[in-house]
Amino acid sequence: MRVLRSADHKRMPWKNGKGETVEIAVSPPGSSVDNFDWRISMATVGEDGPFSVFDGIDRTLSVLSGEGITLSVAGHAPITLRRETPPYAFPADRETHATLVSGPITDLNVMTRRGSFTHAVERMVTQELTLQPSDHMRIVLTLSDLSEVEESILLQPWDALFLGVGENARLSSASPATIYVIQIDAITP
Numbered sequence: 001m002r003v004l005r006s007a008d009h010k011r012m013p014w015k016n017g018k019g020e021t022v023e024i025a026v027s028p029p030g031s032s033v034d035n036f037d038w039r040i041s042m043a044t045v046g047e048d049g050p051f052s053v054f055d056g057i058d059r060t061l062s063v064l065s066g067e068g069i070t071l072s073v074a075g076h077a078p079i080t081l082r083r084e085t086p087p088y089a090f091p092a093d094r095e096t097h098a099t100l101v102s103g104p105i106t107d108l109n110v111m112t113r114r115g116s117f118t119h120a121v122e123r124m125v126t127q128e129l130t131l132q133p134s135d136h137m138r139i140v141l142t143l144s145d146l147s148e149v150e151e152s153i154l155l156q157p158w159d160a161l162f163l164g165v166g167e168n169a170r171l172s173s174a175s176p177a178t179i180y181v182i183q184i185d186a187i188t189p
Contacts, residue, residue, distance in 0.1 A: 001149075002104060003140075003166050006158035009042075020044065021109075025139055025159050038112045038184050039121065040139055042158070045069060046104040051096035054133030059092035059111045060121045062180060064143060072097045086181075087121040108141065112183050120183045129171040131163060136183045138163040144177030 010023040012033075025039040031037070033054070042064065061081065063069060068082035074094040075142070080101065081088055088174065092111055112119045131138060140161040149161060149171050157163075163169055 001169055003153060003155065003163075004160040004162055006156065006160075007156070024141065025162065027126040035132070038117050039109070039152075039159065040111075040141075040160075040182060041109045043109065044104055045098055046158040047089055048099045049097070051098055053095065054092035054111060056114050057092040057111045058114050058119070059109060060087045060089045060090065060110040061118065062087040062121060062123060063087075064106045064108050066100075068101035068186075069100065069102055069105050069107070070099045072099070083178075087123060089121075091181055093107050108180060112184065116187055117182070118185050118187060120185075122181045123178065124181065125176050125178050127162070127173050127176055129181075129182070131169045131171075133166045133168045134163075136185055137165060140169070140171065141180040141182070142171075143175060144173050144175075144179070 005088060012021050013021060014022065016063070020043065024043045026039045027037045051130045059072070063081045063083050065083065067136045068080055070078055070080045071088065071090070073090045073096045076090060079088060082101070110112070110119050128149050129178055140163070143157055144157060149169055155161065161169060
């Protein structure tokens with residue numbers, strides 16, 4: 001189990017140069033936006049416009065703050081995402097246009113290289129969460145003011161907890177906390 005502190009997240013320009021991304025985790029470590037296997041990041045979207053295109057990548061987007069965003073993904077009906085809506089999965093290599101509902105948003109992006117990795121993103125609001133040992137790699141992102149892991153590690157807002165295969169954790173908070181649990185799996189031939 002490893003804590004990924006928000007102060008240590010890497011900041012970099014968007015692939016299309018129209019904003020900034022805060023990278024929470026990437027594999028392999030140090031890979032660029034062109035050659036990652038999987039990547040978890042946050043970004044502030046401050047204006048309407050196109051999303052960056054990532055060839056061969058599957059993407060899931062969640063709204064962390066702000067009023068919401070409407071995504072128009074080529075081949076899909078437009079969808080409006082808000083903080084309370086479930087994460088939305090779509091192919092990142094399709095032309096995608098974003099229209100803000102009312103002002104800037106911050107989003108969570110989870111991306112995996114199609115054919116090599118898969119992912120799932122779950123949003124929950126809870127005071128307690130127990131993650132049993134599993135065959136999956138998991139990253140837990142907390143939006144709460146304070147969470148406690150195993151009664152000894154404190155997570156601040158935007159911190160993440162990285163759980164490798166077989167690792168477990170128990171999270172608790174004094175009040176209901178918004179938590180995202182991201183599961184990433186390698187595809188074995």
